[in-house]
Amino acid sequence: MRILGVDTATPNASVALVEDGALLGEEVYGGTKGAADGAASQPRKNHGEIILPLIQSVLSNAHMTVADLSGIAVSIGPGSFTGLRIGLATVKGIAYGWDLPAVGISTLLATAALALAFDETICALLDARKSEVYLGFFRREGKMINAVSGESVTSISSAVDLMRKYTSNGSSLLAIGEGAKVYEKFLIDSLGASLTRAPSENHPTVASRVALLAQERIGVGSVDDLGALAPVYLRRSEAENKKT
DSSP states (O other), X not given: OEEEEEEOSSSSOEEXXXXXXXXXXXXXXXXXXXXXXXXXXXXXXXXXHHHHHHHHHHHHHTTOOGGGOSEEEEEEESSOHHHHHHHHHHHHHHHHHHTOOEEEEEHHHHHHTTOOSOOSEEEEEEEEETTEEEEEEEEXXXXXXXXXXXXXXXXXXXXXXXXXXXXXXXXXXEEESHHHHHTHHHHHHHHGXXXXXXXXXXXXXXXXXXXXXXXXXXXXXXXXXXXXXXXXXXXXXXXXXXXX
């Protein structure tokens, strides 16, 4: 089973191809592979300009075409509003055009899944701007990673209060994602030794986790209705706020 994963929800847009649980190839724009923490090394382009070339590059390097895919997946949010729309539109176009099953994967879940060897609580954090973050809490159970809370958007101060609940009994908590990098000093100052920071240099792309998580779902027939598949924003856009 070959699954193509696409992530345009985070600053470092990425595409990855997996086959039966093995990563065949990945491409990322806006940073290095392993940029789960959002350490961009080049100017950010509009994801709409680069996502199709990334897809073409991944498939070409694997000597495959879209016709060789078993399914396609996309990070469904939260994240960049524009990025989410671009990624979803691209994936829907490919899925409709090639009659492929498609799956939307939570960006926070895919980010948490980058933590491959941590058996306590994982907090996935994405920068939501204006001193706010998108966050969710997860735990690994064997090869599975499961949510232990709902996903939300909140101030970084409130996020720290939520994180403290998972460390109050002396447990460690791992913070991962580009939001963890943006607010690294504040998190360390607030949580001290109870906070674990995941090393970013060995991380695969978010898209690779999107593809692997989707493979599990597609394998059991749990695919999404393309017509109903929509971004998960968690908050209203600036345009919507200005109308009220």
